[in-house]
Amino acid sequence: MSNKSANNLAPTILDLTPDAARERLSTWVEGRKLPRFRGEQIHRRLWVQPVGAWSEATELPAALRAELEAEFPLRRLKEVVSELSQDGTRKFLWRLDDGEAIESVLIPSGSRRTLCISSQAGCALGCVFCATGLMGFRRNLSPFEIAGQVREVMLRDPADKPSNIVFMGMGEPLLNWPGVDVALTILNNPEGLGIGARHITVSTVGIIPGMKKLAARPEQFRLAISLHAPTAERRLAIMPIEKKYDLKAVLEAAAAFRKRITFEYVMIGGKNDSDQDADALAALAHKHGALVNLLPLHPGGAPGLEPTPSNKIKNFAGRLQARGVEAVVRRSRGLDIKAACGQLAGQTGSDLTH
Numbered sequence: 001m002s003n004k005s006a007n008n009l010a011p012t013i014l015d016l017t018p019d020a021a022r023e024r025l026s027t028w029v030e031g032r033k034l035p036r037f038r039g040e041q042i043h044r045r046l047w048v049q050p051v052g053a054w055s056e057a058t059e060l061p062a063a064l065r066a067e068l069e070a071e072f073p074l075r076r077l078k079e080v081v082s083e084l085s086q087d088g089t090r091k092f093l094w095r096l097d098d099g100e101a102i103e104s105v106l107i108p109s110g111s112r113r114t115l116c117i118s119s120q121a122g123c124a125l126g127c128v129f130c131a132t133g134l135m136g137f138r139r140n141l142s143p144f145e146i147a148g149q150v151r152e153v154m155l156r157d158p159a160d161k162p163s164n165i166v167f168m169g170m171g172e173p174l175l176n177w178p179g180v181d182v183a184l185t186i187l188n189n190p191e192g193l194g195i196g197a198r199h200i201t202v203s204t205v206g207i208i209p210g211m212k213k214l215a216a217r218p219e220q221f222r223l224a225i226s227l228h229a230p231t232a233e234r235r236l237a238i239m240p241i242e243k244k245y246d247l248k249a250v251l252e253a254a255a256a257f258r259k260r261i262t263f264e265y266v267m268i269g270g271k272n273d274s275d276q277d278a279d280a281l282a283a284l285a286h287k288h289g290a291l292v293n294l295l296p297l298h299p300g301g302a303p304g305l306e307p308t309p310s311n312k313i314k315n316f317a318g319r320l321q322a323r324g325v326e327a328v329v330r331r332s333r334g335l336d337i338k339a340a341c342g343q344l345a346g347q348t349g350s351d352l353t354h
């Protein structure tokens, strides 16, 4: 399942880290006896100032553009749908070269533009509240297919370049470490997309081997744990992954992070929203110095689940805060276009989650 290769397509120049792409381009430029600066001009057009096709890079001679088109074709994600919510949130459905579909959600808020990106087509983990889980696992995304979601948004409108990235779209990023590892470099490197590591959050249900690899990277990427329940027993009822990586072990692995972590917590009526749950969650958040994001349950996940009423969510947050925990109730964004957490299901014209 999760180890299945990203796709059967050969990696392209956009699947390489900016350093590896530079090396490839300089060898090519040298081989053609072109001046070295041509290599730099071409490199800029990959991520820093992207073009949709080489023909648009008009600073380059036409003959060179034609050669680039043949040698290093620029792959694209095809925009199938772009839906704008009344609150300014925009959901994109992209079609990949092999026909799979993935989604991204752009959430503007003041001067911040957060892009929620997908790391897999579908997801194998089957969390009960999540529409993506219901789709099952399709395949891992390649580095380009991950970072390319940002590239496409910039190609549509450079003013939309995201300031923040969250890996909270479709899929479990740490089950696709080879793709996510390179994509993180492209996102962060100044010669890639140049987005600060502290503005990039990887959200995981707690895939321990992946958490260790992420913690070993030198940059200060942020980590969010999809907790959703404060005890192993309650968690098992909504997140089957608890069987493989239990809460205690996940939290021990999270302790290796040098930055403050976040607990994501979807509020589900009668499942994880009692006063005892709040107290147990407060104890965990306290112990790990975690910020808690409380998310309302949105329609589109498993049938039969009830959202916690908003006044009860407020009381739950108040109980955490009274115990000295920083807890934030997240506003629902993009509900009218099914772009909210737990709603991403890769369907044309409708419905995205982690």
Ligand code: SF4
Residues within 6 Å of the ligand: 123, 124, 125, 126, 127, 130, 131, 132, 133, 134, 169, 170, 171, 172, 205, 226, 353, 354
């Ligand atoms: S919440 Fe995340 S890990 Fe769980 S099924 Fe959905 S996409 Fe997969």
